[in-house]
Amino acid sequence: MADLMDYLDWRGDLTFSQSPFNEVDNLILAELSFVDLRGIAPGVGGGAGVPLRAAAERYFAAGRDKTLESSVLVPEQIPAMLEKMCCSARFGGLRVSCCEERLDEAREEQFAALAVELPDRTVYLSFRGTDDTLVGWKEDFNMALRDEVPSQLRAVDYVKRAAAQYEDWHLYLGGHSKGGNLAVYSAVNCGAAIQDRILAVYNNDGPGFRKTLLSREEHRRIADRIFTILPKSSVVGLLMEHEESFTVVDSTQVGILQHDGFSWCVLGPRFVRMDDLTGIETNDRSIREWVDSLDQPQRQQFTDALFEVLSASGATTLAELREQGVKSAAAMLKAMAGLDKETRKALDCAVGVLFIKSGAQSLLDDWKRESAKRRRKKAQRKEKEEL
Structure with missing residues (x-):
């Protein structure tokens, strides 16, 4: 065509x-x-x-x-x-x-x-x-x-x-x-x-x-x-x-x-x-x-949190985020650590959508790998504490 x-x-x-x-x-x-x-x-x-x-x-x-x-x-x-x-x-x-x-x-x-x-x-x-x-x-x-x-x-x-x-x-x-x-x-x-x-x-x-x-x-x-x-x-x-x-x-x-x-x-x-x-x-x-489910203050808080996470590595463009790869993903996940569970879950979804939307598949892959690695470490710490 x-x-x-x-x-x-x-x-x-x-x-x-x-x-x-x-x-x-x-x-x-x-x-x-x-x-x-x-x-x-x-x-x-x-x-x-x-x-x-x-x-x-x-x-x-x-x-x-x-x-x-x-x-x-x-x-x-x-x-x-x-x-x-x-x-x-x-x-x-x-x-x-x-x-x-x-x-x-x-x-x-x-x-x-x-x-x-x-x-x-x-x-x-x-x-x-x-x-x-x-x-x-x-x-x-x-x-x-x-x-x-x-x-x-x-x-x-x-x-x-x-x-x-x-x-x-x-x-x-x-x-x-x-x-x-x-x-x-x-x-x-x-x-x-x-x-x-x-x-x-x-x-x-x-x-x-x-x-x-x-x-x-x-x-x-x-x-x-x-x-x-x-x-x-x-x-x-x-x-x-x-x-x-x-x-x-x-x-x-x-x-x-x-x-x-x-x-x-x-x-x-x-x-x-x-x-x-x-x-x-x-x-x-x-x-x-999805948009209608959020009131005005929630939308503003969510947007501010999302871009604080995206800027955590010091990158100013999506290209820089992609080039930094694992470094970007690690910095963003660290910035999310102090947030409540519901906000982290929403941000995780939004970051994934943004990377897909922008065609940054390699960065999305790095994000998923780093996220899985952190979950494994968290689970291991929990097991040790229970022992």
Whole structure:
């Protein structure tokens, strides 16, 4: 089954005048914001955009592609995708601008965005999803706790500033994973004048929102232009509440690995649709039941405890946790030792899910081995005491 890379090979020779912007183009541009173009593409208000082909040349000349190779979460195909894009008639001549990135541990904020100029005076504002940083992951968890988080507020400000730079242009907003959430949140809160210029908002398997946002008039004004795209076994995209309708697409992966947009199946200018929604409905129900079982203080305490455990080894990214291996696992288990039994059990489950979700299988294996070793030692001590 074809995927994003095949799409670039087979349809990259078609310009946007020959084949209009479509949902597959949306995901490609959403993934593009994972490319670190700081110092290459101008920031908001920093001048004219740079042709993608020229930006890619500078990017690869600086060896920045290597930064994705050590990542646990960011798809490793992104540098190859960028190469194909800049060699294509469809994407190579597009201009990129409004490059912005921020990581603030104190505010628990991870944000990055990029603007891509399309023909006919339209611009796609691409919001980066969660990266490898533990700060970014904690902000994701905070979305289930609060009506707004720092990156959502920054996304609104970003859209207002970018829209002012591209005065009278029409807008697309989109992102993958958390980036999809930021796209929707900023579209709802950017004001009626900017909303009138938005053609579509794409949430590509990103988490939804607390019910308070969906009931607002600002959301109703743009709801019919919000497109939620989920793989057939979505977990991430069904966290919290979503718009009533969403598109379910096929994937070459299984389970949580379907979150990877490069696994989504493509046929021509569209993703391959799925008619069977059984897996979606099951995930939707089980996750919401778990979230609803906790009150607000419990959710906050649990999240704080989880990330204290994850940070116990001194690592700041999932890649660092994976590289430290047994050391990370041992430090995290030690940090859990003083907690009550119920909290330890919940954290053990959450850490396992997080490692699976991020594809860090080797770290999950180390965690299980260290956990089993500690249980054996505890049992041995108990036997000696009884003797």
